[in-house]
Amino acid sequence: MNCLDVRRICLTEPTNRSPRLLMHIYSCKCCQQYRRRILEAEEKLKTAMDVTVPEGLDRKIAFEGSFEKPSAHSWPRWQAMAATVMVSVALGVILHAVGSKPNVVPELARHMMEDPLHMLPTQTDAAQRLAMVMRDIGGQWQGEYPENLTHARLCPVRGRASAHLVVQGERGPVTVFLIPGTDARNENGLKQAQLVAVSDLHGGSIALFGYEGENLAVIEAQFQQHVSWKQSLAARQEAIQLARYR
């Protein structure tokens, strides 16, 4: 390590304390002085960037959090009840299914309870959100954006950054999850008031939730046609991070 290396480190990681760096600094007066000046400057930089945080912001957020119960928010009671029905029905699926791949349906059903995107007002910029979400999950939307898309959000599913989408179907909103990786068990079936389908999607998985009578195959085809995957650094990174939460 020479003096130029030391300067480079001081300027890109001023708080770096690697043994090789410290060893050089011990034996080089010039670099010792330089580092002292850099650390002083860094102190000023820190003070400059420490802008004043609005008074009580943390308390305000904690307070709002204590009220936010996604399942009992502002949507009408019947919709909340419909969500509950959907979830309990979906939960029933897992108990009977057997197979090597794990069943993703219960987790998705629970997710829909906690994050009922399909009950929120339509996002006016849904297509734009979809573009960003696709990028963030390491996928790509090729061709025109779906006209029936009403919501798009990045959400964690089985520890992976995934797309939580809603499109308008024939019978009401259809929730669609696009999940990187194909380790979700394929499911297909009508369960009372709700239709569920999970299948492979070019190296990822797609799960669709719709109301009875909805033709999920039509909506799935739309996605099969436009989605491709190219795992990005960020998506992998996030996958690792999220996996550690679990």
Place this chain on the structure above:
Amino acid sequence: MSSKQKRFELMVGALTDDLYRYAYWLCRDPHLAEDLVQETLLRAWRFMHQLRDSKAVKAWLITTLRREHARIYERKRLDIADVDEEIVEDPQSQDVLMEVDRNKMRQQIMALEIEYREPLALQVIFGYSVKEISAALELSPSAVMTRLFRARKRVLDQFGEGLVPDELLQEGGA
């Protein structure tokens, strides 16, 4: 109070200030920064059951906040090149000279393009290493280093002659 709520409050208490500062330097607008932090933390609340490891939580919050900011930025084109330095006065500071210095420095940071401002904020506010910044911003470590050089050069040159030698910039690559 449920344990989930307890964890949320701890997280909010520990991270709100830094997240706000980071948001502020991203968007340079105190009101928008406040919204971004609130949106980000409330989103974390909804996924509290999945957020455990505190270091990973921080990375997740930063990712979420940047994404939300990018979305707003793309939509509203808020980021205008010449910001009329609306530096917020800081009533807590006593030493006038120091404050002049600090405000000058803030203006320098304000004037940086976002690609320089953001890695600098991640490092100064969150103490991120080059490696962590490169993961968060999806950039190569050498690109991050170059941006940090340039950011420091532009901010520090006024305050310390020759602190950032030009030859380092050339060596650091484009």
